[in-house]
Every structure is written in structure tokens, then in C-alpha cells.
Amino acid sequence: MPAGKRPRYIVGYRPGATLKRVLLDIGDRCTSQIHGAEAELTTADGTVHLHVRERVHAQSMMHVVTLEFSLDIPCVPVSVGTVDIRHAGMFRRQALEWRVKQGACGDFQSLLMHVSSSDVLSQALMQLDFQRCQLHANAIGYQLKIEHYGASEVVTRLPALRRYIRLTPVQRNALLSVFVAFHRLLQV
Amino acid sequence: MKLYQRLTTHLDQGVIGFPTALSSAVGLIMASPVILTATTGFGMGGDMFALAMLFAFVMMLAQSTTFAEASAILPTSGSVYDYISCGMGRFFAITGTISAYVLVHVFAGTSEAVLSGIMVTVNFPGLHQMLEQSGGSWMVGVGLFVVFGILNAFGVTIFGKAEVILTVGMWTILMIFGVFGLLLPPAVPLAGWFGASTVGTSWDAILSMVGMAMFMFVGCEFVTPLAPELKNSSRNIPRAMAVGLIGVASCMFIYGAAIKRQIVNIALNAEGTLHLLDTPAAIPQFAAHVMGPIGPTIIGFGFLFAGAAMINALMAGLPRILYGMALDGALPSMFAYLHPRFKTPVVGIAAAVAVPCVNAWFIKGDLDRIMPLVLAAVCSWGSAYLLVTISVVVLRIRRPDLPRAYRSPLFPLPQIISSVGIIIAIIYITPAGMNPRDIYLPFGIMLAITALYALLWTTVVQKIRPFELVPVELILEEEFARTDAKELGN
Numbered sequence: 092m093p094a095g096k097r098p099r100y101i102v103g104y105r106p107g108a109t110l111k112r113v114l115l116d117i118g119d120r121c122t123s124q125i126h127g128a129e130a131e132l133t134t135a136d137g138t139v140h141l142h143v144r145e146r147v148h149a150q151s152m153m154h155v156v157t158l159e160f161s162l163d164i165p166c167v168p169v170s171v172g173t174v175d176i177r178h179a180g181m182f183r184r185q186a187l188e189w190r191v192k193q194g195a196c197g198d199f200q201s202l203l204m205h206v207s208s209s210d211v212l213s214q215a216l217m218q219l220d221f222q223r224c225q226l227h228a229n230a231i232g233y234q235l236k237i238e239h240y241g242a243s244e245v246v247t248r249l250p251a252l253r254r255y256i257r258l259t260p261v262q263r264n265a266l267l268s269v270f271v272a273f274h275r276l277l278q279v
Numbered sequence: 280m281k282l283y284q285r286l287t288t289h290l291d292q293g294v295i296g297f298p299t300a301l302s303s304a305v306g307l308i309m310a311s312p313v314i315l316t317a318t319t320g321f322g323m324g325g326d327m328f329a330l331a332m333l334f335a336f337v338m339m340l341a342q343s344t345t346f347a348e349a350s351a352i353l354p355t356s357g358s359v360y361d362y363i364s365c366g367m368g369r370f371f372a373i374t375g376t377i378s379a380y381v382l383v384h385v386f387a388g389t390s391e392a393v394l395s396g397i398m399v400t401v402n403f404p405g406l407h408q409m410l411e412q413s414g415g416s417w418m419v420g421v422g423l424f425v426v427f428g429i430l431n432a433f434g435v436t437i438f439g440k441a442e443v444i445l446t447v448g449m450w451t452i453l454m455i456f457g458v459f460g461l462l463l464p465p466a467v468p469l470a471g472w473f474g475a476s477t478v479g480t481s482w483d484a485i486l487s488m489v490g491m492a493m494f495m496f497v498g499c500e501f502v503t504p505l506a507p508e509l510k511n512s513s514r515n516i517p518r519a520m521a522v523g524l525i526g527v528a529s530c531m532f533i534y535g536a537a538i539k540r541q542i543v544n545i546a547l548n549a550e551g552t553l554h555l556l557d558t559p560a561a562i563p564q565f566a567a568h569v570m571g572p573i574g575p576t577i578i579g580f581g582f583l584f585a586g587a588a589m590i591n592a593l594m595a596g597l598p599r600i601l602y603g604m605a606l607d608g609a610l611p612s613m614f615a616y617l618h619p620r621f622k623t624p625v626v627g628i629a630a631a632v633a634v635p636c637v638n639a640w641f642i643k644g645d646l647d648r649i650m651p652l653v654l655a656a657v658c659s660w661g662s663a664y665l666l667v668t669i670s671v672v673v674l675r676i677r678r679p680d681l682p683r684a685y686r687s688p689l690f691p692l693p694q695i696i697s698s699v700g701i702i703i704a705i706i707y708i709t710p711a712g713m714n715p716r717d718i719y720l721p722f723g724i725m726l727a728i729t730a731l732y733a734l735l736w737t738t739v740v741q742k743i744r745p746f747e748l749v750p751v752e753l754i755l756e757e758e759f760a761r762t763d764a765k766e767l768g769n
């Protein structure tokens with residue numbers, strides 16, 4: 092359930108608590124402005140602005156609070172479309188899969204070819220433990236959303252505990268590198 | 280001073296209301312081992328078990344005030360680890376944390392693995408008979424663990440948002456069956472509300488059932504980490520815990536009184552040591568007696584969904600915790616491995632499936648071994664509670680200056696009540712007819728291994744003094760200092 096939509100009714104959910112811990116893990120690599128369960132981040136060099144919000148994945152007897160990082164790049168995109176980015180491989184990460192969900196036109200495919208050919212981006216993405224990574228292009232620009240596997244809090248009732256899963260420095264650097272790389276590649 | 284102001288400000292930011300606190304405080308009433316414990320307890324103890332439940336109820340209320348104060352002093356992660364670190368040092372903190380979380384999972388998780396299948400199939404006689412002939416209906420529970428392990432390994436999540444429905448649903452089903460059972464003419468003439476005790480009325484007999492009774496209130500302390508987030512936590516935490524405990528207790532009292540009135544507790548073996556109410560077979564008989572042929576079906580599906588939901592929660596939660604521990608270096612790095620495609624911690628999931636299933640297979644689903652496992656879980660859980668209580672008392676004496684949004688009333692009376700109660704419950708943990716060795720041996724071995732691990736981890740790996748108390752300020756600094764710096768920088 093997205094933050095802001097009655098999150099307090101999930102048993103044991105503490106709005107903003109996970110977000111604050113993740114911001115501590117990010118440290119001085121970004122400055123931040125927190126608004127409840129959401130925050131605005133700016134990279135230390137001031138070039139990339141991110142929006143972060145808590146997402147609560149409720150299950151019976153437990154829930155997981157993850158963070159969704161999103162980057163908006165206002166511009167006139169080459170075409171409209173959505174692509175899911177995933178790791179490929181049976182046991183080890185072998186490559187990246189760019190699965191187009193909408194917008195299979197030539198312009199969009201060309202854009203993806205351009206983006207996916209970046210070594211910096213590929214290296215950062217291969218290293219990143221992302222649960223979900225989606226690039227969306229619409230009439231007003233591009234939006235990249237990443238949900239990390241760590242940077243989350245798991246709350247269970249048997250045993251009754253809550254544990255924060257930290258964002259390690261390696262993962263933090265990879266996460267920010269991905270956003271910076273996308274920002275450079277997509278900005279017109 | 281700034282640190283205290285920061286803590287006070289943090290504690291004043293409560294946004295969560297009483298309903299959420301209450302739903303947090305209602306324990307794991309839907310767990311199969313809890314229902315079987317109630318059935319067995321009322322079956323053997325009758326009125327005396329009800330008295331044992333009252334003792335356990337008072338102990339849990341007293342313990343709840345300790346947890347509330349601990350979470351008010353250290354509103355960090357809600358973990359008992361921080362509380363015990365400040366009150367008794369890292370050695371006890373690691374021992375207590377593993378005892379509270381991991382050992383309870385080993386013991387209670389195994390009983391859930393065995394019981395969840397039996398509690399479902401026993402309500403469908405044809406299916407149950409067929410399964411018993413082909414290896415045992417307990418394999419159904421093991422199968423549920425495997426199925427939900429595989430689903431979670433593939434990243435498939437179900438039962439989202441179902442917690443309130445399942446908890447309320449199971450509570451309602453038990454209440455409806457209980458009330459109907461009370462309203463119907465009794466099939467068994469009882470002297471009192473719950474009938475006579477078959478294990479005697481001595482203090483020894485009553486105290487030997489307090490441990491079983493405690494298990495019914497497992498999980499009610501879940502509300503306490505919410506202290507900093509609760510509106511008016513000093514009023515809402517004890518209120519939520521009291522109302523939650525009363526809700527669980529009333530449900531169990533009504534269910535216990537009803538099943539004793541409607542089911543003849545016949546002996547199932549020649550020695551007369553095993554009775555119908557000691558087994559899950561009593562539940563479908565009770566359901567059929569109260570609701571007719573549809574009764575077992577209703578309660579069977581109730582147990583199916585409740586058991587599945589609980590197992591799914593274990594499969595979804597525990598591996599992620601293991602992943603976090605591996606990131607921190609507390610576990611081997613293989614637990615931090617994520618499957619490339621599904622992004623799931625498959626090693627942790629495999630471990631979470633294997634531990635209860637191998638244990639269930641080891642005991643061959645023997646129902647006679649379940650209650651000792653439940654009681655071993657109570658010992659583990661009680662030990663952790665004791666350490667938390669001692670830590671809170673130590674902090675009250677050594678650090679009366681710490682700001683506390685909630686202070687345990689009548690200190691140290693609640694702490695004495697809960698601690699003495701837990702110690703007595705552990706000493707008298709063995710009900711009549713059980714071998715103390717079956718409870719103390721697994722608990723003792725696991726606790727000794729845990730303590731040895733804690734000693735080696737603190738002295739060899741962390742290279743710290745294991746019994747040195749961690750200053751509260753140090754933990755609070757970690758929580759707030761960097762935030763302060765960050766806010767100043769913004």
C-alpha cells in the first residue's frame with residue numbers, strides 16, 4: 092500500500108521510521124527534506140533530485156516497509172513507453188533484461204539501445220540489489236522508479252520483532268550511480 | 280541535554296491511535312498450538328487451568344508495563360537487544376535476543392509445522408483417515424511449509440492485507456462456537472464452569488499449568504515498540520495491552536467452558552494417561568456437536584487459512600531478517616544472496632523451511648512431543664522476558680534521570696510479579712503425565728549453545744567486554760546524532 096493512503100492502519104507500521112534510517116545510511120551523499128513518510132533528496136553536487144516514499148507490503152502477521160526511489164526528468168521524450176529492467180541468470184547475475192511493457196515503437200527501442208549500452212549504468216545496475224526497476228516515458232518526461240531489496244524494515248509477529256535491513260555503502264553507491272547515469276543519459 | 284530534548288521530542292511525535300495499538304496487542308490467537316494448548320489445558324485442568332490462566336494473565340499485564348517502559352527509554356528498533364545491552368551487557372543481549380526470536384521459532388515453528396496440517400485434516404474424517412494411512416496428516420503442515428517456501432522463493436506473495444480479517448475471523452469463529460456451546464444443553468455435567476481437574480487441585484498442579492497458559496498470550500508485547508509512535512502512549516499502551524489480553528482470555532475462557540460442557544473427555548488408552556481433549560480430535564467433535572455436520576467444515580477451513588497465513592508470514596519474514604543479519608556480518612554471506620530473477624533470499628527461505636520441517640520429521644509428527652516443544656518455547660520466551668525485566672530494573676536504579684514517556688506504575692511491584700511468576704512457571708513447567716526431560720533437555724541444550732555463541736561472538740569476533748553495560752547515550756547517539764547533523768546540514 093502506498094504511503095499516505097491510511098498507512099497507520101497497518102498493524103505495527105511506523106510511518107517515516109524506515110525512511111529516516113535509510114537517510115542515515117545514505118549519509119552526506121545527499122541532502123534531504125523529510126515530509127512524513129516521503130522525502131526529497133538531492134545529490135551532494137546538486138544535480139540530481141530524487142523523491143523517496145515508503146511502501147508498505149502487508150502480509151498476514153507481518154509487513155515489510157520498502158522505499159521507492161524515483162527520478163523525474165522533465166523533457167519531451169522520444170516516445171511513450173514503459174520498460175521493466177531485471178537481472179537475467181539462473182544462479183548468478185549474467186546480464187540485464189530490458190522488458191518493454193508498452194511502447195514497442197522504433198524510437199523507444201533506439202532510446203533503450205542508447206541507455207543500455209552505457210557501461211557505467213550497466214555496472215551499477217548489475218551490482219544493485221533492486222527488487223523493482225522501471226523506466227516510464229510519458230508526455231511530460233521520463234520517470235525512473237527503483238525499489239531496493241534492502242533499505243527496508245521487516246515487522247513480524249511470530250516471533251514478534253521488527254528489524255531494519257540497512258542500505259550498505261556498496262549498495263548506496265550503486266543506487267546513486269544508477270540515478271546519476273540515467274539522469275545524464277536521458278536529459279536532453 | 281540536547282540528546283534528552285531530542286528523545287523527548289521524538290517521543291512526543293505520536294501519530295498512531297488506539298485501534299492500531301489494540302490490534303497489535305491481540306496475540307497469536309489463530310495459531311494452532313495455541314488452540315490445542317487451550318483444549319489440552321482445560322481438558323486436564325478444568326477450573327484449575329482457568330486459575331492458571333488468571334495467574335498468567337496478571338503476569339503478562341505486569342510484564343507489559345516493563346516492555347512499555349523499555350521501549351520508552353530506547354525508542355530505537357524495538358529490539359530486546361538494545362534494552363538488554365544497556366541493562367546487562369552484550370553477552371546477555373545476544374543470548375536473550377536469540378532466545379526470544381530464534382529458539383522460539385525452532386520450538387514453536389516445529390509445533391506449527393506438525394499441528395497445522397493435523398488441525399485441518401482432523402475436521403475432514405475421510406481425508407484424515409486416508410492421510411494417516413499414507414504416512415500421517417502431519418505431513419500436510421510440512422507440505423504447507425514447503426509450498427509457501429517455494430512461493431516465497433519465486434517472489435509470490437499472498438495474504439496481503441488479510442491479517443485483520445484472519446485474526447478477527449478466527450477470534451469470531453471461536454467465540455461463536457464457544458457461545459453456542461455454552462447456550463446448548465450440556466452434554467457433560469460439570470461441577471463448575473470448567474469442570475474438575477484430572478491432575479489435582481494442589482498448588483503444584485496449578486503452577487504446572489501456568490507455563491501452558493502463558494503460551495496463549497504470546498505476542499501481546501508486540502504493541503510496545505510502538506510507544507514512540509502512539510498518541511498518549513502512557514495511557515494507550517497499558518490500555519491496549521489490557522484490552523487485548525482480556526479479549527484473548529475471554530475468548531479462551533468461553534471456548535474452554537464450552538468444549539468441556541459438550542465433549543466427554545474419554546480416556547484414549549488403557550493406562551488412562553491420554554484423553555480425548557489432549558488431542559486435536561476433540562475439536563471436530565465439538566464443532567459437530569455445536570453446529571451440526573457443517574461445523575467441522577467451518578472450523579477446518581478456519582484452521583487451514585489461519586495456518587497457511589501464519590506459515591506464509593514465517594516464510595516471508597524470517598529470510599529477510601536473515602538477509603539483514605548477513606549484511607551485518609552476524610551470519611554467513613550466503614544468507615545475503617538474492618536470486619537474480621526473483622530477488623528473493625533463497626538460502627534464508629530454504630533454512631526457514633528446513634528447520635521446522637527437519638525437526639518435525641525428526642519427531643515423526645508425534646503429537647506427544649508437541650506440548651513439550653510448546654513448553655520449551657515458553658522457557659525460551661520467558662528467559663528473554665526475565666532479561667528485559669532485569670535490564671529495566673537496572674536502568675531505573677542506575678539511571679533514574681533518563682526521560683521516560685511511560686513509567687511502569689508501582690515500580691518494582693510489576694517487575695517482581697512477572698519475574699517471580701516466570702521463574703515459578705519455568706520451574707513447574709511440566710504438567711502431570713509429561714517427562715520434565717522432554718522440555719528441559721532441548722531448551723537447555725539450545726540455551727547453552729546460544730550462550731556459548733554469544734560468549735565467542737563478543738570476546739573473539741567483536742573483541743569487547745561481554746558483560747560491560749552499554750551506555751544508553753551511545754545507542755541514542757547512534758539513533759539521533761547523525762539525524763541532528765543531517766538536519767543542521769539541510
